[in-house]
Amino acid sequence: MKPDDKIYQDYLSILQEELIAATGCTEPIAIAYAAAKAREVLGARPESCMIKASGNVIKNVKSVVVPNTNGLRGIPAAAAAGIVAGDASRKLEVLGIVSAQDKTRIQNYLETHPLTVEPAVNKSIFYIEVTVKGYGNEATVMIQHYHTNIVCITRNQAVIYQSHSETDDKNGLTARDCLNVREIVDFCESVRLEDIASVIGRQIDYNSAISAEGLENTWGANIGKVLLAAYGNDVRTRARAAAAAGSDARMGGCEKPVVIVSGSGNQGMAASLPVIEYGKELKSSRDKLYRAVALSDLVTIHQKTGIGRLSAYCGAVSAGCGAGAGIAYLHGGDYDMIAHTIVNSVAITSGIICDGAKPSCAAKISAAVDAGILGFNMYKNDQQFISGDGIVTKGVDNTIHNVGLLAKEGMRQTDQEIIKIMLNQPQTANSK
Incomplete structure (x- = not known):
């Protein structure tokens, strides 16, 4: 893919439109x-x-x-x-x-x-x-x-x-139907670093800062801290804890900004922070890390295109899957490894509901990131989910399309019931 190709410019525009800062x-x-x-x-x-x-x-x-x-x-x-x-x-x-x-x-x-x-x-x-x-x-x-x-x-x-x-469903934004996994991989391998350095660098800086805040102080249910205390300090746990801690702080009202993806700070953190942790573990170069985070972002956006900005389907699932793809890329993964990682992870956690923004989002992020990492490790161990296994079908983009149908159409009634339950539920200080 070359810089003057239309699709190259479209992918750059999508990153610039999506990766914006938000406080809260x-x-x-x-x-x-x-x-x-x-x-x-x-x-x-x-x-x-x-x-x-x-x-x-x-x-x-x-x-x-x-x-x-x-x-x-x-x-x-x-x-x-x-x-x-x-x-x-x-x-x-x-x-x-x-x-x-x-x-x-x-x-x-x-x-x-x-x-x-x-x-x-x-x-x-x-x-x-x-x-x-x-x-x-x-x-x-x-x-x-x-x-x-x-x-x-x-x-x-x-x-x-x-x-x-x-x-207008496009709302003046770059059309997202140009996204597909093969060309996302191509773009991230060929993009000039200076073209993405500003947006990806800010995402890494902002999201790392709020994650550190979540680990250092008391926010929400402290899921990030719980993960490290319960499961140790290996890179897989650190990756989950980093993303969860960012959500702990953000859902608790932390005033630090985050860089969002698909309109969501939780998704912006889940797509980036686990990749950053693996980048540290692998001593990846700045160039490799930026490309991996961009890949995770674009895979997340690709999945969310069919689902929609808001849904009964938890957006952390898409971002955790994107993180798995970015982690696969850091390990030298090619299109096949990345595609299988995506399919495997989607098959594990699709169906987690979104019942609003609140402290438990951090725990859902941890589960989604874990699924992304497991999806990658399945491929490394010559294991995969195949066409016919539930919603999995032949071709990674076709499976992503199925997830979009599940989330946008199949879960429409689920979404209505979630909203009814939440609005009829009394607000209490203690759920016990």
Whole structure:
């Protein structure tokens, strides 16, 4: 693959579009972004706020801590943070810089202003609508399809911005149907390092920093620490612990940014941190490591293309599988080794549900990464799952297609039931 090939440029664009920085879980941050933008359009701090959101967004905001809010959770908290302290120009880092005084003001605003939440009445899987009112005026910001994709802005019912992507699945992004495993491997072997150094280098730096925070301090259920305490310090355990610890911190409201993949910080960490740990163990060169992380990212994105941004299917499964592919590449793996690693790992963990962002995501990441590593070790030991074994079929891309059908179509009703269970479940401090 050559730099002037269209597919080379498309793959670069996909990495640049996907590997962006975010402070906090991306669904509450998207709500904070919409709220900050609505306040900006209104021109004043609003007296009230109404948030409408799709079920999957509600699911992913319910239990996760909003960063820079002193531990607040939920949609009203995310909207209040965006209104009081958000900088809409920073998009998914909208809450990246919040003063101690503003943290107190967020709590006060939440307690003294009406912030109401309603389920969105449309078929969009990803939808956020924030309407703010104050001083005789109102403003509405609508986000659809993905976290920063503002499709409409109104002020006093007059449209001041309208995007053509409101009914467009591509949403102005590079088409993802160009992705396939053989060409992903080709791209990662031939890409000029300077073309990916910025985005991959930032992913490695940011995600390593929040992983270290998760291992050094107390966050969530401390899955990263538990793994190391229970299973030792071999590279396989370190790879799982590094990714889990990043999620521990992020789900617990850590204010450090992460670089996301497929709209998810957890997936961005699960795709990169295990590969980084194996790179250290193998003493891989910077060049080899960057190519391996890029491969893991693209394999993850390829799988998520058929699944969608939000689903009942846990995205960590795709990222753990991507990590297995990246680890195989670090070991000198060619297309065959990488393809078999992907198929093997997908066959192991497909079906893990997504029941929102929360501390248990770290444990699911550990399981997904373990499946990716096992898939690679199966190939090394001349073992594989073959066509006809469940959803596995002939050809790695065909198996990935089957996973997409399972997740997007087959688990549609599962997704609805998960959301019903979560919304009807009382919030308690202790689940025992």
